[in-house]
Amino acid sequence: MPPLRPFARALHVARRIPSRSVTGLHLNGRVITRSCSCSAPHQLQHTVTVAPEAATKEQLNPTTADPPTPPTDHRTLAQAHNLFITSPYSPGSPLILPNGAYVFQKLQSFLRAQYPQFGFQEVITPIIYKKSLWEKSGHWENYAEDMFSVQGRGATGKTDNAQVGEDEEFGLKPMNCPGHCLLFRDEIKSYRDLPIRYADFSALHRNEVSGSLTGLTRVRRFHQDDAHIFCRPDQILEEIEQTLKFVGMVYNTFGLGPYKLLLSTRPKDSFIGTIEEWDRAEKQLSTALDNIGTEWAINEGDGAFYGPKIDIILKDSNGKEHQTATIQLDFQLPQRFDLQYQASPEELEAGSQTSMDSGLDASLRRPVIVHRAIYGSIERFMALLIEHYAGKYPFWLSPRPATVLSLNAEPEVLAHVARVQSVLSGLQAHDVRQLHPSASPRPLPLSTIQLPIETDTSARPLGKKIAEARLRKYNHMIVVGRKEAENGSLSLSLINQPNEEATVEILEAVIDRKITARELSKGVNVPLDAARRYFEHLANAFM
Structure with a gap:
């Protein structure tokens, strides 16, 4: 397959020719994707566009071999290994059995072991926040119907002209980014402190349509290996490239891939920020993709409402494609949460501030946020691994070694x-x-x-x-x-x-x-x- 065209040229071509689906990118099913690490999964409805001469060639980064016959289903395989069950008392929230918890915790432990070499620090954040936080982030306006609303004691959410924080309804968090913004702005940061990389395994809740719930792949309660990188504009490229290397290392360890890389660009209607900011963000992501030398395609109009993203697509045993890892660039939340850092001497000497920095003192700048998930949903990633290994797990991950x-x-x-x-x-x-049974136990080493x-x-x-x-x-x-x-x-x-x-x-x-x-x-x-x-x-x- 010939190399895909650089972003700018491919996007120019895409806007000149009629949009069409690339057959090679949609073999055996529709792509299941998330519009961001901070949004709910949905089936890909937008057109994926590549250079015309590439459209008739072989599939971009084919994800796996042909599906097995008959196809394996993670729900059936999970029963054989006693991994999880579901209950009508909590639809979309799998109950993980001890064997499944062992695999789940191994997946978490594996990433935790890698975090130091990539500079991530793990944090723990609340499950529930007041409505005013989601209004501040823009999620209440763009995402409220996919959230679970919760009424706290003494808070009806119905008081007229209530002050912020007074008599508010609550929402179970569907994403971690607003909480991580609260952590970042706890104190003014110096340019020397950046990048700051927060990682979080908190449970998330999203109000999926009941008819779409399926095993571990489409759920209402799940855990993401979620992380947010707060960096200076001049650090963006390096952070994205390092994240793509992180993804490659992890997927190679599990024997997954090859996989597809899709650059999802600005939605047609529902987005926040200026077109100039979006164009700048898309250029940063496309440059990073070009620099790693891997083929990629444009998924036009499927970016998150606050920024463009890179999606990694894997195919399951039935041929259906799932978005797992995601990397998103965000210039919007830093403005909404008034995030800032003390500018570097080089930034002060340049003297220019971007539209992001409007309203700030001349000595301050706003960071950029890179949203990052390697597994995506751990539950969904488990489902893909269950089908990928088909009962023959590697020893280190096996629930029955x-x-x-x-x-x-x-x-x-x-x-x-x-x-x-x-x-x-x-x-x-x-x-x-x-x-001896009567002897006092001794603590085992953490190692x-x-x-x-x-x-x-x-x-x-x-x-x-x-x-x-x-x-x-x-x-x-x-x-x-x-x-x-x-x-x-x-x-x-x-x-x-x-x-x-x-x-x-x-x-x-x-x-x-x-x-x-x-x-x-x-x-x-x-x-x-x-x-x-x-x-x-x-x-x-x-x-």
Whole structure:
């Protein structure tokens, strides 16, 4: 496929020729997208325009291979792994079961581990705000019908001529950006303080139409890996490019992609700010896309009401496309919340202020906000991963990394099963004796890699236990009998572990010997301490 045209030229062409959908961009379904990280999902109705000669070529950044036949559904797969349920008592708000919570928390922990190298600081903000905040941000005017209104004690929201903050109705937050603006403006910042990057995993609520609710992909309560970068205008390009690198690193780790990049431009009618500000923001985003050397297309008119955005589109197993990551440039909220910082010597020397800075002292400037989400909705991202892995999760993310089967019911065997489970799960070091039940517990180190290792010590024949372990799709199956109990080892089999060749290489490196084909089929005898090290290697390598 030839490179897409630079933004300015492509947009010029788009405005000269009749708009048309690009067939290659809409294979097997319509794009599910959010108009911003701070808005509700909707099906893409706007035209995606690229250079005419590119329209007949292959799909832009094809997202996955052809959908499987029959297609997998995350709701069906979730039942097999006991991940979540839904209830008519709270439609659109999935109830996450322990196995699902493990995956959910791993997704959060993975991003938290990456935040320091990208300069993000995590914050915690309220779930509920007064109506006046949403009016200040512009969301009440543009977004109220998708919000849940809440009446607090003593607040009817009906008092005539009430002062701001008096007798107000409340709204459950559908986005984090206004709260992060409150954090930023808590004190005047210096130009040296920027960029400031706030990250937030708070629960969000959006009043989706009941008929559109589906599993984890279309919900009313969800969590975003939401973040807002407050930066100087001269820092915008670097921040956007770093964010795109962040997205690429994360998606490569999960084995997702390739994916599409869409630049969504100014809506035709519902937008705030001047056209000049929009043109400047769109130019910044298009330059960043050109600089990373990845193909992209224009999604004309589908920007958020406060600014243009870059959307990352992935395809699910049914061929339907979903917007996951998003990067948005916002010149509007800094003005609405009167955000400011002390200008740099270079800015003071230049002496010029933009329309954003009107009303400010000559020594002050307004920051720009970059809205950023890597997963998008964690629930939706989970759904895509559930279908992508189709029951064969990487070890570090798997809700069922291993199960320990007893060969018989001898007391020594059962005691060793309990010890194997304790050591492999990270609850006990291999060289530490089991604490007496009356002993006081000790805190585990925060760095401990904890794994949900299960056991089966039922009196059933071993063959039935093995068949059930395979059916339940554990990554590893461990068998313990009298021999293993006597020498402190275990018999390890890989039964549902992806990338088996690389996995075997890690196991061979840990036990310092080659593994035969017979051992792979019958089980590898591994010392207990080596098995724990092997599991830690897999987790740290994201395998």
